[in-house]
Amino acid sequence: MKCLPAITLWELWKARCGAKYGKDNYNTRKTINNISTSLVLILKGQFEKIKVDLDWESVRYLLISNISDKRIVQVKWLKPSNNFVKINSDGNCKDGYCGGGGVIRDHRGHLIFAYSLNLGHGTNNWAEAKTLLYGVEWCVRNEHDYILVESDSKVLVDCVNDINSIPWRIYDEVRELKAHMETTGFILSHCYREANKVADHMTFLSYDNPNNMAYDVFVELPTRVKGLMNMDRWKMTNFRTMKKKRNDLIWEPP
Known part of the structure; x- marks a missing residue:
């Protein structure tokens, strides 16, 4: 042009x-x-x-x-099986200050525990790892041995599952997660952000409150979080726009 x-x-x-x-x-x-x-x-x-x-x-x-095509995919939060609890975890950094949030639910999609953490200064990957470790350790302390975990951090999921090498900033957290994986029924998988909205909102609550927050009663949750949890429990569909390279244009440099 x-x-x-x-x-x-x-x-x-x-x-x-x-x-x-x-x-x-x-x-x-x-x-x-x-x-x-x-x-x-x-x-x-x-x-x-x-x-x-x-x-x-x-x-x-x-x-x-256009170099890429767009496609729309349906995304839903899925309930765990009867013997499992499910953790959805998220972490984020804003202006160098990190927060994290997560929610633990049973096989019916009902609340077991939700948390919002103030983590101080760090990086996005570190916040993701720290928040996920907090949720897993809470389950272990409370004798939930069969744990399904979802995170929208592909980097963290691949590190814990031995697909990628571990960045030094999250090395300790990943090693602890691996140790829990060996002693419990802990299974970690990646999910899209659209299926992780409850944890995402719990994360952003940390920026408005200087203290860590914990909830084990559904009615005490913030209104927005309750609405998102109900949508997940009712299997409401979210839509994700994804870019896909076109097959008829080969444009990569040699």
Whole structure:
């Protein structure tokens, strides 16, 4: 797009000079073809794998095309089986200050325990790990041995499940989570943010309150949290917009 005005002016100048001082007759179609050919040569010089013909329609199609497609997926919070409790955990940092929140529910989707933590200064990954560890340790202390855990932090989930190496900032927390995984029925999986709304809202409550908060009675929860929990229990559907690379455009640099 940046090269198009310069190439257009150059080809028009060449055509004008060829018609005025040379023996060439001005030909609009030839000028357009020269512009598209120059654009394609520039593209292929930078992106060798790109698929585009030399004609102007192919160039125009490429210019107006989106690199990625969008698709909508349905996301729901799923209840655990009868023998399990389920933790949804989240952590976040705002202006360098970290907070965390989580909720523990039974197989019917009813509240067992919810918490909001003030964690001080740190990073997002550290806040995620610290908050998740708090929820797992609470379950262990209260003799909930079969635990399903969901987090929307793909980094943390992959570290605990030995898919990725552990960043040094969360090394201690991940090692403790691994130890609990060996002694309990602790299963950790990734979920989309749309299925983690209760924990996400509990996290942001920490920025409005200097003290840690804990709830074990549903009616004492903030109104917004109660509404989100009811929506999860009723299996209300959330929608997530996801970007997907198009198959007909190969645009990666070599």
